Amino acid sequence: MIDTHVFKTKKQTLASTIYDIAKKAGVSIATVSRVFNQSSSVSERTREKVLAVANEVGYHPQIHAQGLASKKSNTIMAVVPIISNYFFMEVLSGIQDKLLQNNYELNIFNVTAGTDFFNQVEHVLKRRWAEGYLFISIHLKDEEWARLKKYGVPITLIDEYYEGFDTVSVDNVQGAYKATQNLIGNGYRRIAMLSALETSKPILDRKEGYVAALKDAGLPFDEELVVRGDTLYRDGFTERGGYEAMTKILTMTPEVEACVCASDIQAVGALKAMQDLNKTIPIIGYDDIELAEYMGLSTIRQPMRDMGYFATQTLIDRFTNPEKAISQTIYTPELILRGSTDKS
Amino acid sequence: MIDTHVFKTKKQTLASTIYDIAKKAGVSIATVSRVFNQSSSVSERTREKVLAVANEVGYHPQIHAQGLASKKSNTIMAVVPIISNYFFMEVLSGIQDKLLQNNYELNIFNVTAGTDFFNQVEHVLKRRWAEGYLFISIHLKDEEWARLKKYGVPITLIDEYYEGFDTVSVDNVQGAYKATQNLIGNGYRRIAMLSALETSKPILDRKEGYVAALKDAGLPFDEELVVRGDTLYRDGFTERGGYEAMTKILTMTPEVEACVCASDIQAVGALKAMQDLNKTIPIIGYDDIELAEYMGLSTIRQPMRDMGYFATQTLIDRFTNPEKAISQTIYTPELILRGSTDKS
DNA sequence: TGGAATAATGTAAGCGCTTTCATTACATTA
C-alpha cells in the first residue's frame, strides 16, 4: 500500500529580500533599492509597481544590511545611566519632539553604574550602532571624553560640560545659588542642603552654589548641614533618599530653619518626613518636574525638554555639517516660587 | 603637568575591521571572529594575541555586519507608546534587571499616537532590528495582532492580552473593582470614577470593574460620575488631567462622596484640585508608583517591575525554545490602603 | 527626423562579518 499522505511542512515564511521583490516586480534590485531610498530617477510606474509588490509581501529593507552597505542607519542613540529618572524622562520627551520632525529613529542604551562604567560607554561607540549619540547625564573625566573623541563620531552631551563636544547643560552652581539666596533673603540663617551621592557631578556643582551663596551673605558654612540619605539607589535621587535625609536633618540639627534640595523627587520624600515628624520648614526643590506644580513645591527650573530638543537639533546639524564649530550651550536655571516656601 | 590643548585632528580615524586585526595578529579573519564569539576551538595563545591587538586599536565587531552575517543581533526591542510615563519607567526597570543577567542589549522604540499607529508598530517588525520584542501597553485589535504574528518573530506583550502571544498583564477589571468595593464598604454611595481617554484599553477595563462593583453592591451606575479632564496629552494620564477632572467632579456633582482614580499621577492632580477647592473626599489611585507611598495615597498596586522582569524572561525563554507553549500571565492587583482614604 | 541630452534601469563590486568545510599540526596508540 502506498502512502500518499502529504506532510504539510510548516512553511517557514522566509523573510523576503530585495531579490524577491525585484523578481516579482520584474526589475533589478538596484531599482528596488532606489524606490526605498526615494532616489530621484525611478519612473512613477516602476515605483508604484515595486511598492505594490513590496506591500503585498510585507517587505522592508533590513536594517543590518542597509547599515552595512551604506554605513548609515538613520539612528540616534541616547545613552543614559539607569533609566527610571524624571529628569531623563523630560529630556527624552524633548528629544522625541525633535526627532519627529526628522527621519531618525531613537534608541536608548542604558549604562549601569559600576567600575566598568567607562567601558560600557565606550562599548556603545565601538559597536557603531548609530550615526550619532546623545549622552545624557553621563559624567566622565576629561581624559575619558578625550578618548571617546577618537572615535570620530558625532556626540552631543546633555547635562555635562566638555570642550571637545557640543554640550547642552544648565548652570547648576547658579541654580543652587539662587535657591539658597532666596531663602537667605527671607531671613533664614541656618539653611540645610538636602544632598545625594557626594561624587555626583550635579551635587558637586550645587553644593558649590550653596556654599557661595552662604559666603556672599556672610553666613558660615557648616558641613553638618549638608545631608544625604543612606539609600544610594539612583545616586540617592529618590523619594526615599529625600525622606531619610530630611529625617536626619530634623532630628540631628533641629535648629535648621530651611532647606535647599537636590531634586524635586527628593523633596517629595522630605515633605513626607516633615509631616511624619510634625515639623515644617521652607524647602526648595530642583528640576521643576511636572509634579512640583501640583505639590506646591518651590523649585529651580531646568528647561529639560528644551535641552533635549536643542541637543538633538545640534546633533543633527552636525551630521550635515561636520565642520561646524563646537558649541557649548548653558541654560540659566529659574527660581519658581510656590507654597513650600511661603512664610507661615 | 597636564597638557590641555585643543584637538585639531580632523583625520577621521578609519574604523578597523576584522581584516586589520587578523593581519596584525597574523591569523585569519575566521580566527578573529572565533575569538569574539567565544567559540571553543581557539588556542589560548592565539586568543590572547588577537585580544591584545584588538584592544590596542580599539576594535569591536560592528553590529550591522554581525547582524547581517549571523542573522542575530543580541538585541531586544521594547516598543512603547510615548515614553514619559511612570508605568513604563517601572516596567522598564524590571526589564533591565532581567537583561543584566543575560547578554542582551535593550533598545527602546517609541510609537506615537495617531492614525498610522499600527503601521508604526508593524514597521518596527519589518526592519528586523531585534531578535525579540516586548510590546508595552500597545493595544491593538485582534486582527492586527494576528497580522503581526505572521512575522514569526518572538514577541511578548506587557499590559495587554492576546492569545497568540505570550502576555503578561494585570487584571484591570478586578483592580478597579477592589478599589470601588473598598469605598463602598466604607459606606460611600456616590462614588466617582476619575477617568481618562475613553477608548484607552485600561480605562475600558477599569470602568467595567467600577461598574461591576457598584452593581454587585446594588448601587446605581451614573454615567455622569465618570469624568475625565480635557487635556488628552498622554491619553489624559497626567497630573493636569487629574486636576481638571477632579475640578469638574467637585463643581458639577458636589454630592460625590469618594473617588476611584485611573492612575496615581492623576490622583496627584486631583489632590491639588481638592485642596484648591477646599474640599476633600477619599480617593484611591492606581499603579502604586513610588511616589504614592510618600504622598499617603491609597492605591491599587500593579507589580510593574515584576511584570517587566517576567516578560523579559518569557521572551528569552522563547528564543531558546521556540516551540514552547504560549502563556498568558495575569497578575492580581492589590489594594494598598494609606492616608487618602482615612475617614476623617 | 537624426542624434545629442537626459532619464531610467541594470550590472557588479563591495560593506564587515559568520560559518561550513577543508586543511594542517600535533598528540596517541599499537
Next chain:
DNA sequence: TAATGTAATGAAAGCGCTTACATTATTCCA
C-alpha cells in the same frame, strides 16, 4: 614508526543591501 584521531586554523561563500558605472529608453530640438 606508521596509522589514526583530534584540536586549531584557514579559505571561501554568502548575508541583504547600496552605489558607482555601464547600458538602454526617452525626450527634445534644430
